Every structure is written in C-alpha cells, then in structure tokens.
Amino acid sequence: MSRTARTVQTAQDTRAAAEWDYDRLVDIAGRHGTPVHVLDAGRLDRAARELLAALDSLSRPTRVYYSVKTNYLPYLCRRLAGHGMGADVVSGYELDAALAAGFRPEATVFNGPVKTEEELAAAVRHGVRVNIDGEQEIETLERLAAAAGRTIEVGIRISPGLPLSTSSDPSYRTLAERAARRNRFGWPAGSAQLAGLVERIAACPHLSLTAVHAHLSSQIVHQDLMAAALEPILREAAALHRTFGLREVNIGGGFGVPGIRRPRTGPLTALWGMQGGTPLPDEEPVMDVAGLLTGVDKRLGELGLADVALACEPGRWLVSDAMALVTRVMSRKELPDARWLILDGGNNVAPWTGSGEVHRMVPLGRSYAPASAAWSVAGPLCYENDIHAASVELPEDMRVGDLLCLHDTGAYSLGRSNNFIRTRAAVVAVDGDREELVWRAETGADVFRLADPGARPSESP
Numbered sequence: 001m002s003r004t005a006r007t008v009q010t011a012q013d014t015r016a017a018a019e020w021d022y023d024r025l026v027d028i029a030g031r032h033g034t035p036v037h038v039l040d041a042g043r044l045d046r047a048a049r050e051l052l053a054a055l056d057s058l059s060r061p062t063r064v065y066y067s068v069k070t071n072y073l074p075y076l077c078r079r080l081a082g083h084g085m086g087a088d089v090v091s092g093y094e095l096d097a098a099l100a101a102g103f104r105p106e107a108t109v110f111n112g113p114v115k116t117e118e119e120l121a122a123a124v125r126h127g128v129r130v131n132i133d134g135e136q137e138i139e140t141l142e143r144l145a146a147a148a149g150r151t152i153e154v155g156i157r158i159s160p161g162l163p164l165s166t167s168s169d170p171s172y173r174t175l176a177e178r179a180a181r182r183n184r185f186g187w188p189a190g191s192a193q194l195a196g197l198v199e200r201i202a203a204c205p206h207l208s209l210t211a212v213h214a215h216l217s218s219q220i221v222h223q224d225l226m227a228a229a230l231e232p233i234l235r236e237a238a239a240l241h242r243t244f245g246l247r248e249v250n251i252g253g254g255f256g257v258p259g260i261r262r263p264r265t266g267p268l269t270a271l272w273g274m275q276g277g278t279p280l281p282d283e284e285p286v287m288d289v290a291g292l293l294t295g296v297d298k299r300l301g302e303l304g305l306a307d308v309a310l311a312c313e314p315g316r317w318l319v320s321d322a323m324a325l326v327t328r329v330m331s332r333k334e335l336p337d338a339r340w341l342i343l344d345g346g347n348n349v350a351p352w353t354g355s356g357e358v359h360r361m362v363p364l365g366r367s368y369a370p371a372s373a374a375w376s377v378a379g380p381l382c383y384e385n386d387i388h389a390a391s392v393e394l395p396e397d398m399r400v401g402d403l404l405c406l407h408d409t410g411a412y413s414l415g416r417s418n419n420f421i422r423t424r425a426a427v428v429a430v431d432g433d434r435e436e437l438v439w440r441a442e443t444g445a446d447v448f449r450l451a452d453p454g455a456r457p458s459e460s461p
C-alpha cells in the first residue's frame with residue numbers, strides 16, 4: 001500500500017515558539033555535539049507555577065503528583081519537588097528515584113497495573129499511598145499492613161470506558177470507543193467487578209479506602225471529552241464517599257499540550273487515501289487545564305464531595321515544552337518520489353518516531369531561503385518507522401550539516417529512549433545564565449557494561 005504524502009500541520013504553540021534562545025541552542029550543539037537534549041529550567045518553573053496557581057484558586061484542598069515516568073531526569077525531578085509537589089510512581093525504581101529527588105513520601109502515590117510484593121512493601125515502609133489496580137494487591141497490602149501493625153490508606157483506580165480523542169473519520173471513532181471499553185487500567189465505574197473489589201477492601205481490617213484514582217490517557221486535547229469521561233468517575237466517588245468518607249479524588253494526568261500532533265485517522269481514511277483522496281487533518285484544540293480543574297472542582301461540590309481534596313498527576317503538561325532536541329541533518333536524499341532529510345537523532349532519542357506523532361521542527365544556525373518545500377524527515381536508524389514526519393514544510397534549501405530543533409520533547413523522551421543501533425543523548429540544563437550537563441551521552445561501553453559478569457548487580461527496590 002502506498003503511503004499518501006500529506007503535509008502535517010503541527011499546531012503552533014506561540015508560547016513555545018517565541019521564547020527559546022536559538023543562538024544558545026546552536027552554541028550548545030557546537031560544544032556538546034548532536035543530538036542533544038536541552039532543558040530550560042525557567043520554562044519548567046513557569047509551568048509548575050502556572051499549575052499550582054490554578055489549583056490554589058479552587059475551593060478545596062488540592063494535591064499534585066508529578067508523573068515520574070514522564071521524565072525521570074534527577075535534575076528535573078529535584079526542581080519539581082522544590083515546588084512542593086509530590087510524585088506519582090509506577091515502579092520500585094521510580095519510587096527510589098522520586099524519594100532521592102526530594103519528593104516527600106507522604107505526598108507520593110504508587111500507581112500501575114503491576115506492583116511486586118517488594119514494591120508494595122517499600123510503599124508501606126515509606127508511607128506512600130497505593131492506588132490499587134490489581135486484585136492481588138488487596139491481600140498483599142492487608143498482610144503487609146497487619147505485619148507492620150498499622151492501618152494504611154489505599155485508593156482504587158476506576159476507568160470511565162469512554163474515549164478521550166475524536167476524529168472526523170468515523171472508523172477512528174469506532175476503534176477509539178472499543179479500546180476505551182476494553183481499557184485494562186482500573187475497573188469500570190458502576191461495574192460489578194469494581195463493587196466486588198471495594199467490598200474486599202472494606203473487609204480488610206488494616207486497609208482504609210480513602211481515595212479514588214483515575215488516569216484516562218495521555219495528550220488529551222479535547223476538554224469536553226475529558227470532562228465527560230470524568231463524570232462517571234466523580235459519580236462513583238460520590239457514592240463511595242457516602243460509605244467510606246473519601247479524602248481525595250485523583251483525576252490523573254494526560255493534559256494535552258500544543259505543538260505535538262498525533263495521527264487521528266482510522267482505516268476509512270487509509271482506504272480513501274488509496275483511492276487518491278487527501279483528507280484534511282482535524283483541528284487540534286488546546287486544552288485549558290485551569291478551566292478543566294475549575295469545572296471538576298465545581299462538579300465535586302455539586303455531587304456532595306465538598307470537603308474532599310482534588311488531586312491530579314500531570315506529566316507531559318509540566319515538562320513537555322521545557323525540553324528541545326537539537327539534531328543535525330546528516331543526509332539529504334532526492335528520490336524520484338520523495339525528498340528526505342535524514343537526521344542524527346531518531347527513535348533512540350525521540351521514541352515517538354514510529355507512532356506518527358509529529359513535533360514542531362525549527363531549522364537553526366543560519367538564514368534559510370524564504371521558500372519552503374515539503375520534506376520527509378527521518379532518523380538515522382535502520383528501522384522502517386524511524387520517521388519524524390512523512391511530509392512537513394521546511395525551507396527549500398535545507399542541506400547536510402544544518403541543525404534542526406525538535407520542540408516539545410520533555411515528555412517521554414529520556415525515559416523511553418533506547419540504544420537500538422545508536423546510543424542515548426546527553427541532556428544539558430540551562431537556568432538563566434547557568435548551564436550544566438545533567439545527563440551525559442551514553443557510550444557503547446555503557447551499553448555493554450551489562451555483559452560484564454564482574455559488574456556490580458543492580459540494587460533491588
């Protein structure tokens with residue numbers, strides 16, 4: 001099947017576009033080499049302050065748990081912990097990293113569909129609340145709490161069964177609705193399974209159900225869909241509150257950011273493409289997080305949850321625009337049917353290649369021709385889907401050696417990067433005039449250290 005060459009318009013993020021100091025990025029690329037991640041601590045602080053201010057304006061106590069999996073860079077975690085927020089962790093090693101970065105254990109939650117006995121024991125030991133997302137966790141936690149001679153608070157994860165994204169392509173919508181109903185995280189609001197698990201928790205003398213947890217998806221840009229999906233969660237919370245007296249309703253993260261575009265088309269669009277059709281990409285709305293939180297705050301009050309804290313677990317929204325990835329054009333290939341730019345950074349450092357997600361790209365380092373052309377942009381890996389964009393408008397005179405900056409790369413880049421074919425890149429943090437290498441580039445020797453039988457075994461959580 002031939003791929004329809006279609007120009008993807010990346011959403012323009014004026015806040016992100018205007019304020020990066022590109023001369024500085026060029027300078028850093030010159031001294032540290034490419035590809036290189038640059039973290040701007042000022043941008044991170046700004047996002048943190050904006051979120052905390054939005055929460056402060058609400059009518060109830062609020063809590064923020066930063067999603068450590070979104071970016072586990074210690075420098076970044078320390079910075080966010082410094083704003084007083086807690087952490088959301090989904091594994092034992094993330095818990096260790098979160099506590100080492102200064103997130104307070106009593107302001108931290110342990111989530112995720114799999115938690116080993118060792119991980120649950122660590123959570124109990126540190127006083128980190130567990131949001132239950134597996135049946136076996138109930139009995140294990142009861143046993144651990146009894147052994148510690150304590151009653152511990154737990155939450156339970158609930159899912160709405162409703163889609164969080166939409167498209168003008170009805171086949172996409174059908175698939176999204178089916179996937180939402182089959183979602184394996186949490187238990188559906190109103191279901192017999194959820195009621196059964198709540199009963200089992202209630203029967204445990206050392207467990208106290210004090211929180212409802214939901215996390216719906218990532219990069220949610222449709223605020224109305226998010227509000228609609230939260231409604232059954234909030235209703236379930238209201239019912240549980242009458243029996244258990246909840247302390248917290250946690251709506252999770254997933255707040256979408258501008259500047260990133262995900263493909264939202266289904267098989268129908270693909271068929272149409274095969275017939276020569278060129279569908280226009282759907283408009284991407286921009287999520288108004290303060291507006292969403294205000295709406296949830298109000299709804300909680302209406303449902304009789306006036307005294308219950310509202311918690312959220314943003315990852316991407318806090319960190320996405322604080323990082324940029326500077327890459328270099330290594331090859332320019334003109335084929336009869338395509339014009340490729342091949343960069344030195346691909347799926348190894350930009351793990352969203354392969355998924356069709358497109359980030360804003362800005363050429364740096366010289367003045368470019370005003371005329372633009374449709375380019376296909378790829379990473380360097382011998383892997384078919386290592387593609388940054390099937391078709392994107394960039395200056396016509398792009399050439400080998402040019403720097404290309406990929407924006408909004410703070411989320412799911414470092415932690416998901418890998419050493420398939422090429423090693424992982426360094427992170428340089430800038431903070432006002434200061435600059436610091438906060439994560440060095442991986443070497444081949446780093447990769448093969450694991451094959452050394454004399455190497456120190458890694459520590460368990």
Ligand SMILES: *Cc1c(COP(=O)(O)O)cnc(C)c1O
Nearest residue numbers: 067215218253254313314315316
């Ligand atoms: C990944 C995750 C988050 C953060 O999601 P973002 O899309 O980065 O905001 C929050 N909560 C849980 C449970 C998660 O797994």
